Amino acid sequence: MYGVTKCVVGYSGGNELNPSYSEMKDHTESVLVEFDPTLISYQSILEKWKALSNPYPGADRQYRTAIFFCNEDQETTARQACGGMEDMVDVEPITRFYLAEARHQNFLARL
Template sequence: MARATFGAGCFWGVEELFRRVEGVTSTAVGYMGGEKENPTYEEVCTDRTGHAEVVDVEFDPAVVSYNRLLELFFENHNPTTLNRQGPDIGSQYRSVIFYHNEQQKEAAEEAKRELNNSGKWQDPIVTEIEPAHTFYRAEEYHQRFLQKRGQSSCHI
């Protein structure tokens, strides 16, 4: 098994996206990339901890490639908006890829470069690519939030 960690706005919809991918064996929502140890949702929402809302994905690379996960990541949010996705504003909603090894770093940088050169977006891609930090699992009520409510998306 391998791990991938993505931030693409509110983690509820991002988790639901990846949870449904064949080859993904587990997902968890949480926080990464900030200063404070064991932050709470309320603390992260203040936009003062430096954490991003992320989805930690465990996957079987024999079934789904990391490159495919990157494609889904970029296809399902706007990577050109700095610290914002739709109505959600703040650095906790930033577009970010936390890589777990050099191969992931190289693949993420290449995917970003290709997308920037593709002409798909008028504005440049602002997705951050950083080494993975400690993953702090979010409170249990956030885990599989949309699935628990019978929803497939939180987008309007």
């Protein structure tokens, strides 16, 4: 996506240290998206996410649908992006992000 500078898979949303795929602990599988806000807005990224997303209510913490935000503006934008899906999407502050194992990176490109 134009303006996205980094997109990697990992784990976030938990407090336990050093989660892994086989020992997720209290984390959620996540995608870290770094972007240049002069080229693409947070709102545009969330619009793409919403178009591709299929939230599943009641999923385990590992597979829940969540948006992690970095500041109040992002929180407001994230909550607006969830319009109609508020009961299915957790919106919460970002916690430490742990990079997933190499075999989980670029998964779709290897199919």
